[in-house]
Amino acid sequence: MSEQPLHRVTAEEYENPGDRLERTLEEGNILLFEPGRLPLPSEEDLHFLRSEVGRLIKLKNISYHPHGDYISGMKNEGDAGEQVLRILREHSRTVNAFLGRMLPGYAASWSPRKVNFRPVQEKGRVIKRHSNNELLHVDAFPAGATHGWRPLRFFTNINPEEARIWRIAEQFRELYQAYGEAAGIAPAPSLRQGMAERAWSGALRGLSALGLPQLQVVGDTSPYDRAMRRMHNWMKDSDDYQNDPDRGVQLAFEPFHSWCVFTDLVSHAALAGQHALVATYYVKPEACHLPERSPWQVLEQAGQAA
Numbered sequence: 001m002s003e004q005p006l007h008r009v010t011a012e013e014y015e016n017p018g019d020r021l022e023r024t025l026e027e028g029n030i031l032l033f034e035p036g037r038l039p040l041p042s043e044e045d046l047h048f049l050r051s052e053v054g055r056l057i058k059l060k061n062i063s064y065h066p067h068g069d070y071i072s073g074m075k076n077e078g079d080a081g082e083q084v085l086r087i088l089r090e091h092s093r094t095v096n097a098f099l100g101r102m103l104p105g106y107a108a109s110w111s112p113r114k115v116n117f118r119p120v121q122e123k124g125r126v127i128k129r130h131s132n133n134e135l136l137h138v139d140a141f142p143a144g145a146t147h148g149w150r151p152l153r154f155f156t157n158i159n160p161e162e163a164r165i166w167r168i169a170e171q172f173r174e175l176y177q178a179y180g181e182a183a184g185i186a187p188a189p190s191l192r193q194g195m196a197e198r199a200w201s202g203a204l205r206g207l208s209a210l211g212l213p214q215l216q217v218v219g220d221t222s223p224y225d226r227a228m229r230r231m232h233n234w235m236k237d238s239d240d241y242q243n244d245p246d247r248g249v250q251l252a253f254e255p256f257h258s259w260c261v262f263t264d265l266v267s268h269a270a271l272a273g274q275h276a277l278v279a280t281y282y283v284k285p286e287a288c289h290l291p292e293r294s295p296w297q298v299l300e301q302a303g304q305a306a
Contacts, residue, residue, distance in 0.1 A: 005029045005168060005266065006251060009037075009102070017102050019289060025152070026290040028171045028266050031102075035256035038098050038156065045087045046158055050275050054119035056080060060131050061116040061278075064088035088115045088277075095154055095279040099260070103152075106283045111149065113280040122164075123272035133270040135236040136169050136248065138295070139263035140228035147222045148191070148296040149282035150265075156258040156277045163255070164273030169248030172265050172295040175231065176302065179241070183234035188303035191224045191296065227299060228264065235267065264295050 007029045013021060014037065021031055040046065053062065059073035062084060071085045092115045100107035122133050129135070130142075139151050157164045170178070180186030235241055250271070253259055261268070262283075291297055 006032055008032045019105050022103050022105050023289050025262055026288055026293050031260040033258040038258050039094050041087050041091060049117060053084060057119060061118050064092060064115040066092055066112050091115055091277055092279060099154055106287050109284040109287055111282040113282055116278040118276045121274040122270045130233055130236055135242055136267050136269045137232050137235045138172055138267050140232040145222050145225045146282055148224050148285055151263050152281045152283050153263045154260045154279040157253050157255055158277055159275040160255050162273060163252040164276060165271040166251045167248045167269040167271055168251060169267040173298050175267060176298050183231045185227045185230050188299040189223055189227055191300055224296060
């Protein structure tokens with residue numbers, strides 16, 4: 001990849017985005033938003049996140065779950081949990097409103113998911129290999145099945161001094177053509193759920209609607225999500241793939257910039273950076289203008305051709 005797939009949102013696009021930004025995302029580009037466009041938490045709240053919350057982390061990220069209005073991933077000491085809940089809840093609503101204006105074709109039917117706070121320095125972090133953000137990957141989550149909906153992620157660097165460094169490489173179609181067999185998903189598996197699995201997913205959705213959203217996050221899966229997870233894990237496990245010096249380009253996201261990308265489509269890694277907010281959305285496949293670019297279509301077409 002010789003060109004940086006970065007699209008700086010223009011003044012005209014802020015005022016009248018139409019569907020241009022959606023198509024730009026689906027082509028495999030990253031949207032970059034300049035500081036000041038997205039209202040951020042107050043400086044007092046940002047200072048609290050940066051200076052106090054990191055010591056309370058107990059999972060990979062600290063996460064706010066809008067479908068249940070709860071926090072996971074942190075020790076609850078005193079009023080800290082309530083304060084983090086308030087900050088991330090407000091940030092979730094702010095991003096919903098901002099990104100909804102920028103991507104109106106998606107917002108009509110998307111499903112807002114977790115908002116993460118990432119307080120730990122990515123560079124040199126001691127963490128399980130499959131959870132290591134320094135390694136190139138496409139997103140495929142161990143919990144929270146997408147069933148083919150597209151994970152769209154909106155990042156904001158809230159570090160006042162340090163850029164967040166990414167590495168960007170192939171899009172999913174290129175990955176599948178080159179490494180699908182090695183990852184164990186070529187020929188592509190059937191993506192359709194069987195009757196028993198459909199019933200299980202439906203039951204979990206019902207329990208989620210009754211006030212038990214954690215069960216759907218933890219317990220749901222699908223053939224598509226399992227195939228994507230195999231690609232994700234193979235990429236992170238392959239030293240040859242990761243260590244190719246000619247693979248990909250580096251991007252630097254400066255303090256208080258925000259960026260947005262389909263993380264199932266674009267292979268990416270976070271090489272360095274501390275203190276970021278990440279909002280995740282599942283975009284309905286029917287809302288996409290270029291469905292042929294989606295991993296679901298790549299896998300389905302490969303299965304039909306086999």
